[in-house]
Amino acid sequence: MNLAIWSEQLLRLSGSVGGPKFYPHLASLLQLLGDFDELLILRFNTEQPPELRWQSQASEGDNLTLYLDKAYVLDPFYKAGAHQGQQGFFRLQALIEDGERAFQDYYNSYFRYLKVVDEMGYLIQTESGFIHIEFANFEDNAGFSAELAQQLHELFPLIDQLVVEHEGCLTQSNSPQALDARRHAVLIDDFQRLFASSVCTPREHEVVLLMLQGYPVKTIARQLECSLETVKMHRKKIYVKLGIGSQPELLALFIDILAGAVHPITEDPVLSYLEHRGEVKKIS
Numbered sequence: 001m002n003l004a005i006w007s008e009q010l011l012r013l014s015g016s017v018g019g020p021k022f023y024p025h026l027a028s029l030l031q032l033l034g035d036f037d038e039l040l041i042l043r044f045n046t047e048q049p050p051e052l053r054w055q056s057q058a059s060e061g062d063n064l065t066l067y068l069d070k071a072y073v074l075d076p077f078y079k080a081g082a083h084q085g086q087q088g089f090f091r092l093q094a095l096i097e098d099g100e101r102a103f104q105d106y107y108n109s110y111f112r113y114l115k116v117v118d119e120m121g122y123l124i125q126t127e128s129g130f131i132h133i134e135f136a137n138f139e140d141n142a143g144f145s146a147e148l149a150q151q152l153h154e155l156f157p158l159i160d161q162l163v164v165e166h167e168g169c170l171t172q173s174n175s176p177q178a179l180d181a182r183r184h185a186v187l188i189d190d191f192q193r194l195f196a197s198s199v200c201t202p203r204e205h206e207v208v209l210l211m212l213q214g215y216p217v218k219t220i221a222r223q224l225e226c227s228l229e230t231v232k233m234h235r236k237k238i239y240v241k242l243g244i245g246s247q248p249e250l251l252a253l254f255i256d257i258l259a260g261a262v263h264p265i266t267e268d269p270v271l272s273y274l275e276h277r278g279e280v281k282k283i284s
Contacts, residue, residue: 006032017162018169023054026162030133031056033155034148038136040064043167044072044082045129053131070258073188074212074251081123081130087160089153091144092119096214118143120152124160126167133159183263190265191258198268199241207234211247212254242270243277 009032013025023041030039041054050068072078076095080086122133135152137143196208203224210220221231244250257269 013162017166022166026133026159027054027056030135030152030159033151034144036135037138037141038134040132040134040136042068042132042134043129044078044132046082048129050078066255066259070188070261071255073192074214074255076214077121077123077132077134079213081125081132085125087123087125087130089122089149089156090120091149117141120144120149122152122156122159124163126164128167131163131167187261187263187265188258191261191269194265194268195254195257196238196242196268196270199270199274200238204234204238204241207231208238208250211235211238211250214251243274 006029009025009029013022013029016022016025027039027041030036036056039054039056040052043051043053049070050072052064052068055064067075076092077090080090080095116136117139119134119136121135122131124131124133135144192209192212195212197205200208206224207220210223215223217228217231217235221228224231238250239245242250242253244253253270253273257273261269
């Protein structure tokens with residue numbers, strides 16, 4: 001890396017804080033460190049859907065629109081930033097519990113239609129939410145080197161300071177668009193809370209919600225303080241009631257129904273889906 005070019009780009013970035021060129025300059029600075037198949041910068045707010053602040057390039061077959069609309073709620077990086085308040089530099093595997101690899105493989109193939117071989121990124125907490133900067137390599141390239149990961153890790157304090165300062169300069173909007181965004185957030189919360197609640201027993205519903213987070217049977221059993229066989233029994237009944245045969249199919253069903261959901265969500269969204277298929281099932 002050429003130190004003169006790095007210094008020049010850093011000065012350009014510092015001078016763009018609060019302006020429209022901040023994130024393009026930030027992306028250019030980060031790309032000096034190495035080659036990434038994809039570099040995304042996303043802004044998350046608990047009351048709004050995510051905003052795409054920067055994308056290095058639109059990849060063929062990419063389904064980023066679906067991700068930004070609703071599917072982001074299953075992203076391990078989103079859950080770490082929004083629900084756990086984590087910040088720093090992370091490699092994907094650090095955010096995924098043992099046994100969740102199958103879930104992540106499904107996540108990548110279903111939402112992005114791309115095979116991600118390695119993913120890492122920043123989580124930067126701000127006053128109004130958090131910023132996620134994602135670096136990804138796809139199947140035609142190797143994973144990221146430990147040296148590159150270490151460089152990005154060491155750079156976090158500087159990037160964090162600049163991003164927080166930039167976001168603090170941006171004004172918050174009370175426009176109709178902002179109100180629509182808050183309505184969107186309520187829709188997501190209600191959809192998750194009510195999904196399969198009417199067709200499953202309360203205990204089965206707990207299992208459904210944990211499965212949607214990608215947890216394997218062992219983790220679900222530990223969290224619910226029951227045996228593996230009990231969880232497997234609940235899982236079998238859930239599959240029968242929903243007309244599916246696997247956890248990936250459950251995730252696909254969740255996203256397919258969520259993609260067509262409209263505000264307000266006042267009942268289990270699975271009901272209308274099953275009614276459309278002529279397969280309404282009572283709690284049993």
